[in-house]
Amino acid sequence: MNPTDKNLSRRKFIQMTGMTGAALTIGFATPLWAKEAGDLLTAKTAEEQSIELTSWISIDKNGRVTLLNHRAEMGQGSFQSVPQIIAEELEVNLSQVNILFAPGHQTKYGNQVTGGSSTVRESYKRLLKTGATAREMLTEAAAKKWNVNKSECYAEEGNIIHRPSGKKLGYGELVEEAAKLTPPKHVRLKARSEYKIIGKPLARQDNPDKINGKAIFGLDKKIPGMLYAVVERSPRFHGKVKSFDDGATKKIAGVKHVVKVQMPVFADKREGVAVVADSLWAALQGRKALKVEWDDSGFEHLGTEQLYARMKEDLKKPGLSQRTGGNVDMAFEKADKKLTAIYETPYEAHSCMEPLCCIAHCQEDTCEVWGPIQGPDWIQKDLSDVLGMPVEKITVNMTFLGGGFGRKAFTDYTTEAVLISKEVKAPVQVMWTREDDMTQGPFRPGAVYECRGGLDKDGRIMSFQGKMAAQNMNHQWMPNPDKTAYNDSTTEGFAKQYFQSILHYSFADIPTESNIPVMWWRSVYSSTNGFAYESFIDEMAVAAGKDPLQFRKDHLNSDRYTAVLAMLEEKTGWKTKGKNDGWGIAITECFESIVGEAVKVSKNKEGKINIDKVIAVMDCGWYVNPDIIKAQVDGSIIMALGAAVTHEIHFLDGKAVETNFHQYKMPRMTDIGEIEVHIIENDEKPGGVGEPGLPPFAPALCNAIFDLTGKRIRKLPFNLAEL
Amino acid sequence: MAVYNLSVNGKIYKVDADPKMPLLWAIRELANLTGTKYGCGISQCGACTVHLNGNPVRSCSIPVSAAATQKITTVEGLSDNNNHPLQQAWIAEQVPQCGYCQSGQLMAAAALLKRNPNPSDTDIDAAMQGNICRCGTYPRIRKAIKSAAEMMRKPSSN
Numbered sequence: 070m071n072p073t074d075k076n077l078s079r080r081k082f083i084q085m086t087g088m089t090g091a092a093l094t095i096g097f098a099t100p101l102w103a104k105e106a107g108d109l110l111t112a113k114t115a116e117e118q119s120i121e122l123t124s125w126i127s128i129d130k131n132g133r134v135t136l137l138n139h140r141a142e143m144g145q146g147s148f149q150s151v152p153q154i155i156a157e158e159l160e161v162n163l164s165q166v167n168i169l170f171a172p173g174h175q176t177k178y179g180n181q182v183t184g185g186s187s188t189v190r191e192s193y194k195r196l197l198k199t200g201a202t203a204r205e206m207l208t209e210a211a212a213k214k215w216n217v218n219k220s221e222c223y224a225e226e227g228n229i230i231h232r233p234s235g236k237k238l239g240y241g242e243l244v245e246e247a248a249k250l251t252p253p254k255h256v257r258l259k260a261r262s263e264y265k266i267i268g269k270p271l272a273r274q275d276n277p278d279k280i281n282g283k284a285i286f287g288l289d290k291k292i293p294g295m296l297y298a299v300v301e302r303s304p305r306f307h308g309k310v311k312s313f314d315d316g317a318t319k320k321i322a323g324v325k326h327v328v329k330v331q332m333p334v335f336a337d338k339r340e341g342v343a344v345v346a347d348s349l350w351a352a353l354q355g356r357k358a359l360k361v362e363w364d365d366s367g368f369e370h371l372g373t374e375q376l377y378a379r380m381k382e383d384l385k386k387p388g389l390s391q392r393t394g395g396n397v398d399m400a401f402e403k404a405d406k407k408l409t410a411i412y413e414t415p416y417e418a419h420s421c422m423e424p425l426c427c428i429a430h431c432q433e434d435t436c437e438v439w440g441p442i443q444g445p446d447w448i449q450k451d452l453s454d455v456l457g458m459p460v461e462k463i464t465v466n467m468t469f470l471g472g473g474f475g476r477k478a479f480t481d482y483t484t485e486a487v488l489i490s491k492e493v494k495a496p497v498q499v500m501w502t503r504e505d506d507m508t509q510g511p512f513r514p515g516a517v518y519e520c521r522g523g524l525d526k527d528g529r530i531m532s533f534q535g536k537m538a539a540q541n542m543n544h545q546w547m548p549n550p551d552k553t554a555y556n557d558s559t560t561e562g563f564a565k566q567y568f569q570s571i572l573h574y575s576f577a578d579i580p581t582e583s584n585i586p587v588m589w590w591r592s593v594y595s596s597t598n599g600f601a602y603e604s605f606i607d608e609m610a611v612a613a614g615k616d617p618l619q620f621r622k623d624h625l626n627s628d629r630y631t632a633v634l635a636m637l638e639e640k641t642g643w644k645t646k647g648k649n650d651g652w653g654i655a656i657t658e659c660f661e662s663i664v665g666e667a668v669k670v671s672k673n674k675e676g677k678i679n680i681d682k683v684i685a686v687m688d689c690g691w692y693v694n695p696d697i698i699k700a701q702v703d704g705s706i707i708m709a710l711g712a713a714v715t716h717e718i719h720f721l722d723g724k725a726v727e728t729n730f731h732q733y734k735m736p737r738m739t740d741i742g743e744i745e746v747h748i749i750e751n752d753e754k755p756g757g758v759g760e761p762g763l764p765p766f767a768p769a770l771c772n773a774i775f776d777l778t779g780k781r782i783r784k785l786p787f788n789l790a791e792l
Numbered sequence: 793m794a795v796y797n798l799s800v801n802g803k804i805y806k807v808d809a810d811p812k813m814p815l816l817w818a819i820r821e822l823a824n825l826t827g828t829k830y831g832c833g834i835s836q837c838g839a840c841t842v843h844l845n846g847n848p849v850r851s852c853s854i855p856v857s858a859a860a861t862q863k864i865t866t867v868e869g870l871s872d873n874n875n876h877p878l879q880q881a882w883i884a885e886q887v888p889q890c891g892y893c894q895s896g897q898l899m900a901a902a903a904l905l906k907r908n909p910n911p912s913d914t915d916i917d918a919a920m921q922g923n924i925c926r927c928g929t930y931p932r933i934r935k936a937i938k939s940a941a942e943m944m945r946k947p948s949s950n
Contacts, residue, residue: 144890144927272886279891280882281874282827282867286892289826322793349821350813422831422839422892422926471829471892472926503832696886700932704889707928730836730924737921738930 075148075170075275075285075469125155125171125178125196126203132227132241134161137171139178140188141443142275143421143473144704145759146697147188149273153693154193157266158200158259160224161240168274173445173465182444184478184589186660186757189693193755201256203247210246211238261691261752270696275469286471287426287441288500295428295496296325297349298489299356302341302509305723306586308365310340317358318344323351326493327359332485333455334511334586335545339481343489345497352500368584370723377413380517380581383538384411388577389553392560395573400532404523406612410605412520413784414597415717417513417590418725418733423471424506429486430496431456436463436487441470443478451480452487474708475589479511479546507733508725512718513590514540518601523573528613530624532573535559535602540587541580542594552580562595562657562764563602570624585720591708592760595659599764600713600771600785603655607772608781617772618643618654625656629688632749633665636686640747641667651681653773655765660757662689666706666765668773678774678789680710683744685762690753698758699746705762706744711736713767717786796860798823801869811857815849816840818856819866827867827895831924838923841896842866848903867895870902878902881940889927897923901937909945911937 127135136155142148148168156163171178180191204224211229212219221232230237261268278284303309315327326345331338344355401407427440436452445465453460470477486499501509516539523532537559544550559578568574590596610620622634637654638644646652656665669682685702692698715734719726727733746762771782780792798805800823807822819828819842828851831839835850842851843865851859870876874883878901881887888894897920904911904919911919916937925933 142890144888146889272883273888275891276883276886276888277874279888279894280867280879280898281870282825282895284891285826286829288830289820350810350817354810420926422837422890422924423829424831469892470890472890474926500830503834700886700889700929703931704928707930708926729834730832731834735837735924735926736928736930737924738934739917739921741928741930744931 125199128240128244130241130244132239134166136166136168138168139171139181141183141467141470141473143470145701146273148275149697150189150693151196153266153271154196155200157264158197159204161227163266163271170467173449175446181446182478184443184475186760190661190755190757197258198256201258202252205253205256206247206250207240207243209250210243267693270694284469286423287468290428290439290468292428292496295498296345296347297352298343298345298497298499299352300330300341300343301356301359301361302339303363305365305368306510307337307339307368307584308363310342311362311364313342314360318355321351321355321358323347324355328492330485330488332481332488334481345493349500371583372721373719376583377517380538383579383581384517384519384536386579388536388579391575391577392555393575394568397532397534397573397575400573401521401523404531405526406524408522408608408612410520410608410783412518412601412604414516414600415786416515417712418507418718419474419476419590420735421472421474421476424503425482425501426499427483427486428496428498429490431487431491434462438483439466440468440483441477442467443473448480448483451484455484474591479588504728508728511586511588514587516597520601520605522605522609524609524613528615530571530609533571534575536577538579538581540583542587542589544580545587558594561593562598562659564625564630564656564658566625566627566630592659592763595657595764599657600767603657603765603768604771621656629663633663633686633688636747637665637667640684649776651773651777653769653776655768655772657764659761659764662756662761664761664765666769668769670773670777678792681742685746687746687762688749689756689758690751691755695748698748701758702746702762703744706766707736707741709763709766710741713770713785714787714789796856798860798864800825800864801866809856811855813856814852815854815856815859816851819851825866825868829892829895838900839893839896841899843899843903846906848900867898870898877940877943881936885932885936887929887932887936889929893923893925897933905941905944910941
């Protein structure tokens with residue numbers, strides 16, 4: 070076996086470079102707020118065997134190129150897209166480069182938290198410049214060597230070529246000289262028409278290791294001398310350990326320690342008892358034998374019914390924060406037709422196929438962590454606070470993530486592992502069982518919406534009012550949140566152009582109080598807002614007697630939205646479809662990308678709704694890899710399907726009810742028909758890819774069901790067999 | 793504890809294990825073959841799928857003692873160099889996203905093609921609906937199984 074560990078360890082880097090001498094390392098040594106992107110740092114490994122890699126690019130004397138991916142790879146494709154951008158300007162063939170995960174280091178890589186579909190849109194300019202800068206330095210080194218004008222030289226597939234003479238030198242032959250040069254302040258970036266790599270559906274470089282068991286995920290990582298831990302945590306979210314009896318646990322062969330562990334859950338603390346053993350099996354058996362008494366006094370023991378009743382009650386309040394235009398009450402009053410509707414969306418678990426896990430090795434003055442981690446730099450900062458240790462002493466290594474979806478950006482599980490390691494003075498791998506992962510949260514918060522809309526006599530929207538009652542994620546995760554400030558939560562997902570065409574609007578969010586931990590779930594608030602607002606737009610279209618697609622065109626009259634809707638119209642054959650054929654559409658905007666989706670449904674012999682086809686149109690502006698975009702939209706649609714029709718987290722007596730996949734029914738292959746994804750070509754700046762495909766699916770599905778059956782669905786999830 | 797000679801991918805692994813230990817943990821922790829994944833522990837997700845004498849089973853729910861005398865195949869045993877038709881199809885269709893469930897998906901698909909070289913959509917549904925993928929790679933899995941089946945039926949391949 071030769072498992073593939075994509076971590077960059079110092080040892081590995083020295084091995085990689087030390088044998089061959091010099092390496093050119095180029096990168097931005099400063100945080101993104103500090104210096105111009107062109108301000109670079111070079112270093113040579115020949116003299117500095119202990120070099121700390123400060124960059125995305127290194128090249129050894131054999132010409133072997135190593136590119137670092139500074140973001141988490143959780144399926145969304147950063148392991149491909151980051152190198153694909155760099156390689157374009159560096160002029161290397163992607164199949165010849167070695168890709169490794171960068172460790173957490175905010176001063177070198179800027180923000181590394183992989184969330185908000187931000188990898189490409191946040192870092193593409195810096196990555197292009199990194200590649201171009203290295204290319205220019207290598208070109209200059211070649212020109213000097215040949216004593217020719219640099220303008221006569223060009224880069225191609227890892228070589229610099231002198232155009233007049235045809236002379237050629239490989240990057241490996243130039244790297245030592247190039248590293249001595251001052252990086253240019255300004256570099257020319259290619260025009261899009263010159264791209265050979267960006268924009269192409271190139272096969273992912275991580276996939277060969279993901280089909281033979283070699284890719285190393287969090288739970289596959291092992292380090293010498295490692296112990297294993299599982300933790301019995303309070304089944305209620307904030308309970309404390311009153312007492313525990315580890316008599317039987319300690320009799321199990323292999324169990325080494327039983328320790329109480331307290332870890333932060335946002336501003337609160339969660340307590341548990343960790344069973345630490347020399348094997349995973351012993352730890353699991355030890356946990357079974359453990360008896361813990363919990364003290365959860367002082368905390369609400371809420372159930373789903375009470376929670377939703379509270380949200381509905383909250384909807385009567387005006388809301389703490391608002392976004393308004395015009396005079397919504399006046400316009401509603403004067404409207405020709407008035408509509409009001411309440412929509413409900415469920416709590417959800419992230420349910421990554423890889424449950425949480427983490428290895429920690431906390432020593433006197435250093436700490437190292439390995440695991441499936443969405444934000445290595447965040448973890449460094451958190452651990453620095455918890456341990457009172459400088460950030461430089463804390464190393465955070467990313468493995469491949471077996472899914473993330475927001476959950477693995479939260480730092481509870483890493484802190485817990487570190488505290489256990491500190492207590493038992495050994496490296497420890499903590500594994501969460503599926504039950505731990507599903508019941509402990511944080512969850513996507515459920516939400517209740519009230520929409521009020523008015524139409525004028527021509528069937529145009531005069532007023533739109535959206536109110537959302539839900540637990541506010543920002544109020545939990547942000548340190549010292551401003552609970553009176555508007556935070557975009559109620560309008561995320563709502564196509565921005567509506568704010569231009571609807572003269573009178575008002576949005577308010579009413580943060581519902583509850584101590585259930587909540588957190589980002591793929592596409593965050595858009596994942597629920599999209600359902601409420603695009604269902605309501607559809608209801609207004611019906612009330613106005615307009616075709617739902619034309620109605621949206623009328624209200625989203627600007628280039629990008631028009632293009633998405635026009636393509637949806639074309640690909641669905643919208644103009645030739647029959648009345649009540651079972652087609653529905655929705656369009657949302659999320660993380661700078663606009664996505665329109667159309668769903669076709671039918672009823673089978675048993676009366677169950679079949680999802681025959683989904684057609685998606687994605688406008689994410691400038692993009693890197695169309696095949697990954699299509700895969701991400703497929704995946705977003707299927708995850709949205711789960712939250713629409715197959716799964717939901719309930720609460721009873723302050724605990725999550727669903728514990729594993731027998732109760733939390735994930736979408737399966739049999740649940741979805743054909744999905745077709747189309748990408749809009751334009752020169753807009755890049756938008757997100759991993760999440761924006763999710764929000765329009767549920768409303769498009771429900772709008773399609775309305776088209777077919779006349780039944781309007783306002784509460785998710787619902788059963789496709791019971792309509 | 794008991795000593796077992798586990799036959800995994802044609803190689804014998806001598807392991808000392810609690811007879812009740814699920815085969816999954818014996819494969820991962822004792823034979824150090826980490827391609828087989830833990831997903832749910834209750835036979836619901838299929839991430840731990842391996843073959844016992846060629847039949848797909850959920851290794852999380854079979855005690856090591858019950859598997860001790862059988863031929864075990866894991867994803868690492870599918871081929872030596874990623875050239876099993878399914879692996880080739882998985883790359884051609886770019887199936888994996890996060891990749892965590894793909895070992896189980898591949899093993900379920902390999903068992904299907906072994907007994908049914910020309911599966912219909914219904915056959916694929918029946919064989920694959922026990923395997924969950926949170927990334928939603930199902931449409932590509934379906935395509936890849938079909939193209940692998942085609943590859944295997946051609947006399948020139950293999």
